[in-house]
Amino acid sequence: MASLARSVLRAATARSAPAIPALSRNAIPSSSRFVHITADASKPATEIPSSATEPFKVALSPESFKGYKFDVPELEFETTKKELVHLYEEMVKMRRMEMASDQLYKQKLIRGFCHLAIGQEAVAVGMEAGMKPDDKLITAYRCHPFTVQKGGTIKSVIAELLGREDGISKGKGGSMHMFTPTFFGGNGIVGAQVPVGAGLAFAQQYLGADNATFAMYGDGASNQGQVFEAYNMSKLWNLPCVFVCENNKYGMGTSAERSSMNTSYYTRGDVIPGLQVNAMDVLAVAAATKHARAYTLTSGPLVMELVTYRYGGHSLSDPGTTYRTRDEIQAMRSSSDPIQGLKARLLDWGIVEEHELKQIDKAAKEEVDLAVEEAKKSPEPKPEALWDDIYYKGSEPEFMRGREREEIHYFKK
Amino acid sequence: MAAIRDAQAHALASDETACIFGEDVSFGGVFRSTMGLAEEFEQGIVGFGIGMAAMGHTAIAEIQFSDYLMPAADQLVNEAAKYNYRSGGQHSAGKLTVRTPTQGVGHGALYHSQSVEQFYMGVPGLKVVMPRSPIQAKGLLLASIRDPNPVLFLEPKVLYRSSVEHVPSDDFTLPLSSAEVITPGSDITLISWGAPLYSCVKAINMLRSPPASLEAHVPESLREASVELIDLRTILPWDRETITKSVSKTGRCVIVHEAPVTGGVGAEISAHLQNTCFLKLEAPVNRIGGWDTPFPHVHETFYKPEDIRIFDGLLRTLQY
Numbered sequence: 208m209a210s211l212a213r214s215v216l217r218a219a220t221a222r223s224a225p226a227i228p229a230l231s232r233n234a235i236p237s238s239s240r241f242v243h244i245t246a247d248a249s250k251p252a253t254e255i256p257s258s259a260t261e262p263f264k265v266a267l268s269p270e271s272f273k274g275y276k277f278d279v280p281e282l283e284f285e286t287t288k289k290e291l292v293h294l295y296e297e298m299v300k301m302r303r304m305e306m307a308s309d310q311l312y313k314q315k316l317i318r319g320f321c322h323l324a325i326g327q328e329a330v331a332v333g334m335e336a337g338m339k340p341d342d343k344l345i346t347a348y349r350c351h352p353f354t355v356q357k358g359g360t361i362k363s364v365i366a367e368l369l370g371r372e373d374g375i376s377k378g379k380g381g382s383m384h385m386f387t388p389t390f391f392g393g394n395g396i397v398g399a400q401v402p403v404g405a406g407l408a409f410a411q412q413y414l415g416a417d418n419a420t421f422a423m424y425g426d427g428a429s430n431q432g433q434v435f436e437a438y439n440m441s442k443l444w445n446l447p448c449v450f451v452c453e454n455n456k457y458g459m460g461t462s463a464e465r466s467s468m469n470t471s472y473y474t475r476g477d478v479i480p481g482l483q484v485n486a487m488d489v490l491a492v493a494a495a496t497k498h499a500r501a502y503t504l505t506s507g508p509l510v511m512e513l514v515t516y517r518y519g520g521h522s523l524s525d526p527g528t529t530y531r532t533r534d535e536i537q538a539m540r541s542s543s544d545p546i547q548g549l550k551a552r553l554l555d556w557g558i559v560e561e562h563e564l565k566q567i568d569k570a571a572k573e574e575v576d577l578a579v580e581e582a583k584k585s586p587e588p589k590p591e592a593l594w595d596d597i598y599y600k601g602s603e604p605e606f607m608r609g610r611e612r613e614e615i616h617y618f619k620k
Numbered sequence: 621m622a623a624i625r626d627a628q629a630h631a632l633a634s635d636e637t638a639c640i641f642g643e644d645v646s647f648g649g650v651f652r653s654t655m656g657l658a659e660e661f662e663q664g665i666v667g668f669g670i671g672m673a674a675m676g677h678t679a680i681a682e683i684q685f686s687d688y689l690m691p692a693a694d695q696l697v698n699e700a701a702k703y704n705y706r707s708g709g710q711h712s713a714g715k716l717t718v719r720t721p722t723q724g725v726g727h728g729a730l731y732h733s734q735s736v737e738q739f740y741m742g743v744p745g746l747k748v749v750m751p752r753s754p755i756q757a758k759g760l761l762l763a764s765i766r767d768p769n770p771v772l773f774l775e776p777k778v779l780y781r782s783s784v785e786h787v788p789s790d791d792f793t794l795p796l797s798s799a800e801v802i803t804p805g806s807d808i809t810l811i812s813w814g815a816p817l818y819s820c821v822k823a824i825n826m827l828r829s830p831p832a833s834l835e836a837h838v839p840e841s842l843r844e845a846s847v848e849l850i851d852l853r854t855i856l857p858w859d860r861e862t863i864t865k866s867v868s869k870t871g872r873c874v875i876v877h878e879a880p881v882t883g884g885v886g887a888e889i890s891a892h893l894q895n896t897c898f899l900k901l902e903a904p905v906n907r908i909g910g911w912d913t914p915f916p917h918v919h920e921t922f923y924k925p926e927d928i929r930i931f932d933g934l935l936r937t938l939q940y
Contacts, residue, residue: 345671377708384706391674391711396698402664403694403699404677413639413677436664588821594707597766604797604857607744 210412237540243270244487244514246329246548251556252283259289266596271491275473275479276361277509280498284490288558292541296567298328298546301352303575304361308368311579313522317368321382322348326518329489329545330453331356336489337496343411345391345404346423346453348383349517357390361575365581373585377592398424401450401486407509409450419503421496423451427458429472438508439469448501450476452510453486454515460530473512475550486513487543516543593609594618622789623754624719627761627843628680630791635678638765641665642682662688666695666718673716673770674703679767686736686774693739700770701745702788706863711784714768719761721749721777723815723878728777729917735879735910740772741888747796747812748855750774750814754785759794759854767796770936776815799859801866805848809866811889812876814853816925820849820876823930834931841940854893855885863889864896871902872940874933876925881909903940908933 245268252266261408272279312321324331331352338344344357351364359375367374367385375385385393391407394400404422405593424434429452441448444457451474456463463470474480484495492513499511516539520527528536553559592605594616603618632638637927642665664685669681683689689696700713723732735773751757757775764771767869809854812820824847830838850865852858854925867873868936874894886907893905908925 252773343675375708376706376710379708380706384709388710389672392707393704395706396694398665399663399694399699402667402695403671403674405664406673407666407675408670408671410666410675412678413672414637414675433663433667438662438666440668472811595705596705598747599704599712599714600709602768605861608856 222598227563229269242273242483242485242514243268244272244516244543246487246551247544249284249488249490249552254511255288255556255558258432259292259549260287263488264295266362267488267491267494270486271485271488273473273496275471275476275481275483275485275510276478277482277502279482280494281504281599286490286493286599290336291549291553291558292567294332294493295429295546295549296565296571297335297356298549299571300361301328302546304355304364305351305376307365307575307579309519309523311365311369315381318370319381321352321436321523322521323523324349324517325485326463326539326544327453327515328352329457329492329516330513332488333486333489333492334421334451334496336493338421338500341416342500343389343391343404343407343418343420344423345394345400345407347397347400347425347428349425349453350383350393354385354387354389354393357385358387358458359385359390360578362581365578366585369585370400370587371616372584372588372592373582376457377595378588379592379596391606398428400424401428401434402440403456403610404450405441405446405448408441408446409444412413412444412446417504419447419449419500421449421451423453424473425458425465426452426456426470427461427466427560429454429475433578435481438476438479438510442476447494447503448508449503450479450508450510452512453515455515456510457521457530459521459591460525462530471512473510476510479508479510481512482509482526482550483512483514486515487545487548489545489549489570558617573619591616623758623785624761624775626787627758627765628787631678631680631765634791637676637680637715638680639672640680640682641668643684643691645682646857662690662692663695666716667699668694669716669718670699670703670713670770673713674711675880677715679716679764681718683718683720683929684779685728685732687731687734689718689720689739689772692718695756696740696746696772701743703745704769705745712768713770716770717761717765717767717773718771719773719775721780722774722776723776724915724920725778726920727917728915729920730914731830733915733920735774735877737813737877738879738884739775740780741856741885743856745769746856747771748774749853750776750855751853752776752814752817752851753779753783753924754787756794756851756853759786759792760796762791763780763793763796766793768871771796775812778815782927790800794853797857797859799853799855799862799873800851801862802849803847805846805870807845807847807870808872808934809848809850809870810874810876810930810934811850811852811863813855814878816876816878816930817849817851819925819927819930822927823837823934824849825930826927826931827934842935843939845934849932852885857901858889860896861894864893867893867897867905871897871900873901874906874930876915876930876933876935877907877909878924879910880912881907882912903937904939906933918924
C-alpha cells in the first residue's frame with residue numbers, strides 16, 4: 208500500500224515538475240566538490256622512532272583539506288606510536304559498541320529511535336584527539352561515540368539505549384539524550400543544538416575560559432534558519448565556536464545534492480571561514496580539529512565540514528538501500544573505511560604486528576560484550592522516576608497530575 | 621517599566637554571571653525596559669540563552685513581543701524545559717529567564733497583542749509567570765531569574781506606562797507558584813492575571829454601584845455580593861491550593877483572561893475545579909476571555925474581556 212502510494216506520488220511529481228538536468232542543479236561537478244575521502248592517504252614524514260611515546264611526524268595527503276577564506280592546516284601531523292594505536296583501539300571499540308546496539312535493537316531489547324554511526328568512527332575519535340578535555344561538544348543524533356569519547360562509559364551508553372537505571376541519563380533519555388559534563392548532548396531536534404552551542408561558546412568567552420565549543424550538525428540540518436542565526440551571532444561577537452557539519456551525504460534518505468543549493472558546506476558561513484576535511488582519515492580529523500581549536504580561540508568562529516559516510520540506514524528502521532546503491536556502500540566500505548585505513552598504515556609503517564591488532568580487536572569485543580551483559584543486569588527505572596528531574600531538585604511544585612486522581616504525584620510528602 | 625529595569629539591575633549587581641540579551645536591548649528595547657543597562661533571531665536568542673544557562677550563566681533573554689515566541693517555541697519547549705529531565709539532572713537551562721511583553725496594548729493588532737500563556741501551560745519543566753503591577757513585576761522577576769528552572773516571564777505591555785506604584789528600591793522577591801488573594805470575599809471567586817485584573821476591579825465597582833443605565837439589571841441584593849479577587853500570578857505550576865480553597869468557600873467562580881476562551885488557561889482551571897469542588901459548586905464555572913478570532917485591530921475593545929463583560933459574567937454566575 209505504502210509503495211503504491213509512493214509510486215503514484217512519484218508519477219504525479221514527475222508530471223508536474225519536469226526533470227532538471229543534473230548539472231544545472233549544482234554548477235560544480237560532484238568530484239571536485241569534496242576532498243578525497245580515502246582512509247589511508249598519509250605516510251610518515253620522519254623516521255619512526257622505536258619508543259612508543261616519542262613524537263614523529265606523519266605527512267597527510269594534500270587532498271585532506273580544502274579551505275574557504277582560510278589557511279588549511281599544515282600537512283604534517285605530529286603523533287606517537289602510542290597515540291596511533293589508541294586511535295585504532297577507540298575506533299574499533301566504537302564500531303563494536305554500535306554493532307552491539309544494532310544486535311540489541313534487532314533482538315527488540317532496544318526500542319524506539321536508534322541512529323548508529325557505523326562508518327563515521329573517525330569523526331568522534333579524531334575530534335576527541337584534537338580537542339582539549341575541557342572543550343565543549345554538542346550534537347544531535349548519532350551521539351553514542353561522542354558520549355564515550357567525552358567521558359561516558361560504554362556500559363552507560365548501552366544501558367541508556369536499553370532504558371535501564373545505569374544509563375547515562377538514568378535510562379530516561381535514550382538514543383539522542385546522552386550527556387557528560389563536557390558533552391551537552393545528544394539532541395532530539397536536529398538543528399536546535401546549534402544556537403545552544405553558540406550560547407556555550409558565549410559563556411566560555413564571557414568567563415574568559417581558554418577552551419572552545421564544537422557545535423555539530425549534519426548535512427540535513429545545515430539548511431535550517433537557526434543554523435544561520437547562530438553563525439551570525441557567533442561572528443558578530445567572534446565566539447570561540449567551531450560549527451562542525453558532519454556531512455555523511457544523506458539527510459535521512461535525501462542526498463545532499465537533492466536538498467542543498469550548495470553542498471560545499473564549509474563555504475556556507477559567508478564571512479566565517481571554512482575548512483573541509485576528509486573525515487574518513489582519523490589523522491586528518493585530529494589535525495583539523497587541533498587547528499580549528501587554535502584558530503577559534505583567537506579569531507572567532509569557523510565552519511568545519513567533516514566529509515564522512517554512514518554504512519547503515521538513517522535509523523534502524525531504514526535499511527538504507529532505497530536511496531543509494533549497494534555498490535556505493537560497498538565501494539565506501541572497501542576503499543575508504545576509517546578503521547581499515549588506519550590498520551593498513553599501522554602495519555605498513557611497522558607500528559604494530561598483525562597479531563597485536565587482532566588482540567586489540569578481541570579485547571574490544573570482550574569489553575563491549577561485558578558492558579552489554581552488565582547493562583542488561585541493570586534494573587529498569589522505578590515508576591516513580593517518571594516524576595524526577597522535571598523541575599530542578601528541591602524546587603518542584605507540591606504535586607503533579609497523573610492520568611487520574613489516584614495517580615497524583617506529591618513531591619512534598 | 622522602571623521596576624523591570626530595576627529588577628534586572630539587581631540581578632546584574634548580585635550575580636556576576638548574569639547577562640541580558642535580545643533584540644535592540646542596547647538601546648533599551650522597543651519599550652525601553654533595558655534602557656541604560658542588537659537583531660531578529662528568536663530561535664537563536666532562546667537557543668543561545670539555553671547554551672549560556674547550561675554553562676551556569678544567569679541568562680536573561682528578551683523577546684520583543686510574546687507573539688514572536690513562536691519561532692523560539694521549539695527551543696523553549698524541547699530544549700529549555702526538558703534539559704534537566706532528559707539528562708537525568710546532569711545539565712539544566714534553569715538559569716534562563718525569557719522576558720517578553722504580552723497582551724493587548726490598544727493598537728497592537730494581530731502580531732503585537734496576543735496572550736500566549738496557554739501555549740506553554742502544558743510544558744512540564746517550564747515556569748510561566750505574569751505580574752500585574754510594578755511591585756509585583758520586580759519581585760516576581762527577581763524570583764524568576766533566581767529560580768533554578770527556566771521561566772517564561774510575560775509582561776503585560778499595556779501596564780509599562782500606565783501602571784504607577786512606589787516600588788521599594790531594595791532587592792526583594794515574591795514567591796512563584798503562589799496566587800495572591802487581592803480582596804477576600806465569600807460569595808464569588810474572580811480569578812485573573814496580568815492586565816485584565818484592572819478590568820476585574822472596575823467590574824466589581826460596577827456591581828457595587830451600577831451606572832444609571834445598568835441599575836435596572838442589578839438587584840439590590842447582588843450589589844452587596846462579596847467578591848474574592850485573586851491574581852493567579854504564576855500560570856505554571858499554578859497555585860491549585862489557593863484556588864480550590866477559595867472556590868470551595870464561595871461555590872461560584874469567574875475566570876478572566878485575554879487569550880481566546882477555547883483551550884485557554886481558564887479551561888484547565890475549570891476542569892480542576894469540577895474535579896475538586898464539584899459538590900460545592902453553586903453555578904458552572906464561567907470563563908470570560910478573548911473571542912475565538914485572531915486578535916483584532918479596530919475591534920480590540922470588543923475582543924478583550926472589558927469591565928462590562930466581566931460585570932455581566934459576575935451577574936450571571938451570581939444569579940444562576
